[in-house]
Amino acid sequence: MTLNRDAAAALGFLAFSIAYGWQATGIDLFPGQEYEPFTPQTFPLALAVVGGVLAFLQLMKSLRAPPEAGESWLRYDWTRVGLLVFTMIVYGATFTWLGFIVATVIFLAAGYLILGERRPLVIGAASLGVAIGFWAIMTQLLGLYLAPGEAFRGWLW
Amino acid sequence: MIEGILTGLSTAFTPMNILMVFVGCFAGTFIGMLPGLGPISAIALMIPITYGFDPASGMILMAGVYYGAIFGGSTSSILINAPGVAGTVATAFDGYPMAQQGHAGKALAIAAVASFSGGTIGAILLLAAAPALAQVALSFQSADYLALMVLGLTAVSAFTAPGQVLKALIATVLGLMISTIGTDPSAGVQRFTFGSLDLVDGISFLLLAMATFALSEALMAILKRDETSAAAQRATAGELGSMRISREEVREMVPVIGRTSILGFFVGVLPGAGATIASFLAYGAERTFASAKDKLKFGKGSVRGLAAPETANNAACTGSFVPLLTLGIPGSGTTAVMLGALISYGVQPGPRLFQNNPDVFWAVIISMYLGNVILLILNLPLIPYIARLLALPRQILVPLILFFSLIGVYLVSFNTFDIHMMAGFALAAIILRLLEFPMAPLILGFILGDMIEDNLRRALTISDGSIAFLWERPLTAIIFALTILTLLAPLFRILRQRRSAMLAGEGG
Numbered sequence: 001m002t003l004n005r006d007a008a009a010a011l012g013f014l015a016f017s018i019a020y021g022w023q024a025t026g027i028d029l030f031p032g033q034e035y036e037p038f039t040p041q042t043f044p045l046a047l048a049v050v051g052g053v054l055a056f057l058q059l060m061k062s063l064r065a066p067p068e069a070g071e072s073w074l075r076y077d078w079t080r081v082g083l084l085v086f087t088m089i090v091y092g093a094t095f096t097w098l099g100f101i102v103a104t105v106i107f108l109a110a111g112y113l114i115l116g117e118r119r120p121l122v123i124g125a126a127s128l129g130v131a132i133g134f135w136a137i138m139t140q141l142l143g144l145y146l147a148p149g150e151a152f153r154g155w156l157w
Numbered sequence: 158m159i160e161g162i163l164t165g166l167s168t169a170f171t172p173m174n175i176l177m178v179f180v181g182c183f184a185g186t187f188i189g190m191l192p193g194l195g196p197i198s199a200i201a202l203m204i205p206i207t208y209g210f211d212p213a214s215g216m217i218l219m220a221g222v223y224y225g226a227i228f229g230g231s232t233s234s235i236l237i238n239a240p241g242v243a244g245t246v247a248t249a250f251d252g253y254p255m256a257q258q259g260h261a262g263k264a265l266a267i268a269a270v271a272s273f274s275g276g277t278i279g280a281i282l283l284l285a286a287a288p289a290l291a292q293v294a295l296s297f298q299s300a301d302y303l304a305l306m307v308l309g310l311t312a313v314s315a316f317t318a319p320g321q322v323l324k325a326l327i328a329t330v331l332g333l334m335i336s337t338i339g340t341d342p343s344a345g346v347q348r349f350t351f352g353s354l355d356l357v358d359g360i361s362f363l364l365l366a367m368a369t370f371a372l373s374e375a376l377m378a379i380l381k382r383d384e385t386s387a388a389a390q391r392a393t394a395g396e397l398g399s400m401r402i403s404r405e406e407v408r409e410m411v412p413v414i415g416r417t418s419i420l421g422f423f424v425g426v427l428p429g430a431g432a433t434i435a436s437f438l439a440y441g442a443e444r445t446f447a448s449a450k451d452k453l454k455f456g457k458g459s460v461r462g463l464a465a466p467e468t469a470n471n472a473a474c475t476g477s478f479v480p481l482l483t484l485g486i487p488g489s490g491t492t493a494v495m496l497g498a499l500i501s502y503g504v505q506p507g508p509r510l511f512q513n514n515p516d517v518f519w520a521v522i523i524s525m526y527l528g529n530v531i532l533l534i535l536n537l538p539l540i541p542y543i544a545r546l547l548a549l550p551r552q553i554l555v556p557l558i559l560f561f562s563l564i565g566v567y568l569v570s571f572n573t574f575d576i577h578m579m580a581g582f583a584l585a586a587i588i589l590r591l592l593e594f595p596m597a598p599l600i601l602g603f604i605l606g607d608m609i610e611d612n613l614r615r616a617l618t619i620s621d622g623s624i625a626f627l628w629e630r631p632l633t634a635i636i637f638a639l640t641i642l643t644l645l646a647p648l649f650r651i652l653r654q655r656r657s658a659m660l661a662g663e664g665g
Contacts, residue, residue, distance in 0.1 A: 024348075043337060054326050076380045076382075084556075093573070
């Protein structure tokens with residue numbers, strides 16, 4: 001028997017609720033706190049139980065429902081979305097090291113390229129313009145600190 | 158009350174705050190027009206900008222954004238039949254046909270006048286209802302608050318996704334679970350942090366709202382190869398036609414506006430119901446009560462059919478502020494994000510808001526009225542120009558939305574770990590959206606999580622661990638009974654459908 005998508009999701013949430021509940025039992029308590037009516041474990045444990053029950057009900061519901069031929073997920077543009085998420089992660093990872101301006105220019109230019117923009121002038125202007133404009137407003141006008149870039153320490157500043 | 162209104166007027170009518178309303182309406186209209194981005198994203202994107210403001214200005218800006226986003230959603234419903242917001246789906250029923258007949262300008266004008274009237278009547282009702290309810294709410298105890306919040310969560314789950322109540326409830330519980338990450342507020346012990354210092358403070362609501370709405374909505378448009386922006390460019394490239402509304406049309410609109418604004422307001426006050434249900438109810442009611450001749454016009458560009466949902470959704474938006482301002486309990490995803498923003502300004506909404514921060518309370522109400530005026534007289538003539546902004550190609554627009562979402566969250570925490578968390582949450586939100594799990598209950602659960610735990614702790618401690626607090630006070634018992642009824646309502650519907658199917662089967 002193959003699981004339909006809803007049943008798989010319900011099973012996933014059931015497993016998540018059990019893992020969450022199991023983790024909740026490990027939350028530290030102060031000595032004697034276990035005799036109190038409410039401890040830091042109470043609410044998470046209650047949520048784990050409610051989550052488990054809901055997931056079980058959803059599982060039963062989706063197993064009883066006739067399997068639907070939903071839209072195939074394969075026809076979606078996963079490549080572009082995957083690449084965009086990847087650039088977000090790289091942006092986060094290089095932000096402090098490259099500094100706000102360089103990291104942002106790279107992030108924006110990569111985003112435009114991934115989505116199909118090919119004109120170098122547009123890519124350059126729309127990434128440099130936004131990064132420098134935003135940097136100027138934040139640091140010069142509002143006096144906020146934005147990472148200047150560890151990589152350029154001793155070289156530029 | 159007169160004193161309060163005067164306080165509100167003096168706060169709202171400063172040049173800075175009038176500018177806030179204008180900027181809010183403008184930005185909201187623009188973001189609301191973007192396909193896929195709704196009011197929650199619009200508000201979330203604005204929050205980082207408002208952190209430096211005083212709470213009244215921040216809330217005024219956001220109220221403007223909210224109205225603007227709903228109005229922007231109506232614009233894309235009318236022009237390209239692509240409602241950016243669920244609350245404006247019913248607007249497209251008659252607005253789009255009217256635009257197709259070459260009267261796009263008139264359809265926009267009717268929508269603007271209807272929104273203005275709905276919002277204004279709603280603001281007047283709010284002026285009367287909110288202080289009265291706040292007085293009553295002062296006598297509420299922890300158990301009542303707990304019951305109200307649980308009712309709010311179940312109602313939002315029951316109404317946001319008809320037929321998918323279980324999924325909505327699961328999303329709510331997931332939101333509540335995410336809210337428990339970090340340091341426990343009462344005992345100070347760490348929960349679910351796995352030893353990571355980045356998680357000790359918990360997950361910020363802005364991060365979650367931005368990742369599950371702004372980021373995931375922008376990425377979903379790419380994922381599904383949404384082509385609505387091309388349609389928007391085509392629609393706005395042409396002429397919109399005259400914006401004049403004839404005297405007969407005004408005469409047709411007035412009674413509709415009167416009826417549906419009151420209906421919309423009261424539906425908006427109910428937890429979970431909100432703009433979507435209000436607009437559909439208003440459309441349905443107007444069609445039912447129309448004469449046989451008028452009924453035929455519905456769906457083909459009827460003035461009544463356009464004015465009814467537009468009035469009701471704006472009145473409902475105003476109505477949804479009643480529980481937020483008086484009880485501190487948001488009845489919808491949008492007001493939940495506003496609640497999160499208020500808490501981050503250091504303002505605790507609830508019955509005491511109107512005693513402790515009367516300037517915020519009244520300024521928000523007055524600014525709603527101001528927002529409506531600005532939408533009507535400034536935004537309407539600007540619509541053709543705002544619509545041109547949509548001609549900004551998607552390959553430029555989406556990376557910019559991603560950038561502003563990421564940097565907005567980063568600027569609050571100055572921690573790059575947040576950028577990674579956002580990427581993770583956005584990806585998870587996309588998967589959940591594809592599996593048809595609604596996101597509004599998740600964010601509502603997350604925002605109410607702390608308050609629910611706090612009130613549950615107090616209620617249990619007062620009753621010494623017994624759950625008798627659930628039925629000891631009649632008010633608590635009634636609210637819990639309503640919660641159970643809300644949960645059982647879908648079951649009754651299924652049973653009734655089965656019975657009628659069985660009867661039909663026997664009859665056939």
